[in-house]
Amino acid sequence: MKKSLFLVLTLVLTLGISTPVGFASVDDGNVGKSEQGHSMINDKDRKKPGFYKDEAMIKIQAIELGIETEGKDLQVLAEEVTEARIKKAADELSIETEGKTTQELAKEVHHARIMEKAKELGIKIEGKDPKVLAKEVYEAMLKQQADELGITAKGKEFKELRKEVFVRLIKNQAEELGINTKGKDTYTLVDEIHEKKIFQSAEKLGIDTKNKNKNELFEEIITNHYEKAKELKLFPFEDKKDKMYLGYHHSNKK
Incomplete structure (x- = not known):
């Protein structure tokens, strides 16, 4: 029997076509075998805030790759x-x-991407174990992002700094969109950011938003306005050039 794959849950430090920590993310180089043989998408995942978006994103990528979506289970x-x-x-x-x-292949792709990024960051490659090199690259990227945000990295553990950077990025984007951040956790803010962006995209595409929720509008955007939204680089087709994934590859899991 073919073994199930799972989508590694990554911490994504910007929004757009990617998804926040705790949500499934389709990312080449970040895919592996479930250690327990669990399916990628279970009932618990489907109840999480923002799951509708993950489903739509998978369908979008299927369309981009020329994969037939009609009548298929989301996990398949x-x-x-x-x-x-x-x-x-x-x-x-x-x-x-x-x-x-x-x-x-995922492991090789991931390592090749890490090698490219290491060279870009001026990190020594020769003689290093892939896991060690990946850790150095992720840490360098995180510190670079923290520095850009004015966050002090000195004396902080990777996970602590990663969380601080993620929270700051989410709050910054929420504030840019005029969303009140007071007393809200990051998951709530991510959901509100997505909702605001969906409505903005719908309005720019001339879609009537009256009496429609974000799920309905999102589906309408990717079903009836796919090419136009992509051409205008509207959400969920925003420019991804500055996106940074700071999850560890499955081979690093203990």
Whole structure:
């Protein structure tokens, strides 16, 4: 029986087509085998705030990859999207795919991406274990982001700093959108940011928003205004060039 894949839960430090920590994220190089053999998407996941968005994002990526979505269970579709993205990334990186499992390719793609980023950041590569190098790259990226936000990294553990950066980014974006942040946790703010962006996109596309909720509008955007929204780089097709993923690859899990 084919083993299920799962989408590693990553901490994403910006919003857009990516998803916040705790939500499934389809990201080439960040996919692995579930240690317990659990499915990627279970009933508990479906009840989480923002799940509608993850479902829509999986469908969007399926469309981008030319994968048929009609009548497919979301988990099946997510697996197909993940496999296609991994293979596409492997091809782009000139990684041989024949005879390799998706997990093996994911590991190679992830390491290749880490190598590229390490070179960009001026981090020494030679003779380093992939896990050690990945950790150095993630830490360097996090400190760079913290510095840009005016957050002091000195003396802070990775997880502590990562949380602080994430919270600051979420609050900054909420404030830019005119959302009141007082007394709200990050999950609530993320949900409100997504809602505000969905309504903004709908209005720019000339969609009647009266008596419609964010789920309905989001579905309408990707179903009836896909190309236009993409052309205008409206949510959820915003420019992703500055996005930074700070989750650890599955091979680093203990």
